[in-house]
């Protein structure tokens with residue numbers, strides 16, 4: 014449970030808000046690289062942290078993320094002409110480069126130097142892996158580029174998708190660190206989903222629906238360990254990584270790829286759910302990539318262009334009561350991603366956390382909120398750089414591992430929780 018002011022603080026991320034300042038300390042996924050596929054391609058509207066921006070790729074292949082609106086009289090530059098190393102407003106021809114600098118005001122004499130005095134707000138936009146990343150904080154505090162393993166492995170080993178989620182970022186992220194729901198909501202999918210099925214760990218998951226949670230602080234956030242019974246008194250541990258503010262990595266299954274999410278606020282009522290799958294030491298097979306494109310595993314089928322899921326709140330997520338009754342799916346909604354999203358969106362745009370009744374399996378969520386509140390306060394009061402900005406905090410992996418009963422997972426899985434290039438993941 015949170016007090017109303019705490020709930021407001023964690024869920025509001027617009028300019029000038031404390032949580033908005035925290036998000037502006039990090040490199041965040043802004044677009045899929047496929048959205049700007051070639052030089053001089055059409056610009057793309059991007060709303061992030063309640064700011065309306067425009068992304069484009071110029072004649073020389075440079076990426077830019079600038080204010081959506083022309084400095085002259087406020088026209089949306091989405092209508093602009095992407096030509097000769099800049100974006101030209103179609104109304105009176107003012108032109109901007111990728112840094113937002115105005116480079117031409119054709120109605121003014123060139124010698125007046127008027128254009129040089131005009132600059133739109135802009136943020137860096139950098140390709141790493143399949144993602145274009147941005148940093149929206151103060152330029153003098155810009156950290157080094159992100160080093161998440163999924164964005165650094167060779168392209169054949171990784172796949173990233175994004176989908177629109179019609180809820181606040183925090184309730185979406187809380188679903189990512191709540192591994193007790195897997196034994197219920199995703200029960201059917203452990204048998205059927207091509208990206209999950211067949212792992213030995215699934216049997217432990219399904220046979221023990223009362224996991225014991227042990228949550229401990231990590232350098233960048235939390236390790237969330239869920240313990241279930243295995244053979245001979247041993248324990249099956251699933252360890253989720255949460256790195257501030259909104260990166261999660263779910264424990265893997267068998268030889269399947271590792272996967273996880275980022276949640277990035279669009280505004281306070283919607284967010285982008287980013288989903289990635291990668292394998293540290295092998296290529297993804299064609300069948301795996303096809304399954305990801307088809308919305309299996311943690312991905313969803315979306316409509317091209319706006320990345321809104323095909324199953325969405327306007328069609329009741331294609332609810333199938335017969336499948337629910339027969340147990341083919343636990344909730345009646347098809348696919349892991351939309352099972353999560355449907356329930357999280359059903360809470361309303363911002364869930365009222367003053368009315369919750371939390372139990373022991375919600376420990377990860379409780380600790381994550383506290384860590385966020387602490388980091389926001391330290392940043393606001395003292396300018397302390399929050400956890401997760403340091404690239405060392407980003408070199409993490411989730412793990413699934415069977416350990417003897419007397420071995421704490423922090424010890425037994427210590428090496429498995431670090432991303433080391435070329436080293437196989439720990440997975441059961």
Ligand code: FES
Pocket residue numbers: 083084085086087088102103104105106107
């Ligand atoms: S509004 Fe853009 S040039 Fe006039």
Ligand SMILES: [Fe+2]
Pocket residue numbers: 188194195198199349353
């Ligand atoms: Fe889930």
